[in-house]
Amino acid sequence: MNIGDRLNKELRTIVDFPKPGIMFKDITPVLENPSLCRDLVEVLRDSASDLNIDAVVGIESRGFLFGLPLALELEVPFIPIRKKGKLPYKTVSYAYDLEYGSATIEMHQNTIQNNWNVLVHDDLLATGGTAKAAAELVKMEGGKIAGFSFLIGLNFLGGKEALSTYSKNIFSIKEY
Ligand code: AMP
16 A cells, blocks of 8 residues: 555544534544654655755644654754744744634744755645745745645645745645
8 A cells, every 4th residue: 555545544534623614634543653654754755855955844733743753854953833922932923814813823033044945844735824824934034945745735725826836846645
């Protein structure tokens, strides 16, 4: 079985969570399968190995789970992006629109050096709003977007199109 099918088999889909109309992809069963996790990290690493990555940025909170092991594999720094108010030191912030209301994400200042090639990682790509906001933070700090990587891409929600102005390297292990 290929890696996308193995991932698909372990994902739990919860209908109408956290609100009606959402098919939530729960990755917690995946985390209970160490050999699958190891293989997923390898596939993420291989997808980025030609991109000359200087740092991996991971988006709270599920983007931390595979983002740090991916950074370790690439032997580059891992930089967390968190929701407003969670990071303790000096931060840069970016506010973006959600379907209802808005959200703000933050990253510590001076973690990215000028012209670094940065890979943005999260567990899942839906509309692309979150990854786009992360890309804006990276750019504000002088980094370049080398690409995006996800475990899961819900392509019917248009995330790839939303991110394509930042980079053409948009990789998801399992696409729907
Ligand atoms: P978006 O900004 O619309 O691309 O949404 C991506 C973010 O929301 C990621 O951090 C995901 O973890 C989370 N997310 C959005 N839709 C889902 C879903 N159907 N299942 C699991 N997580 C989701």
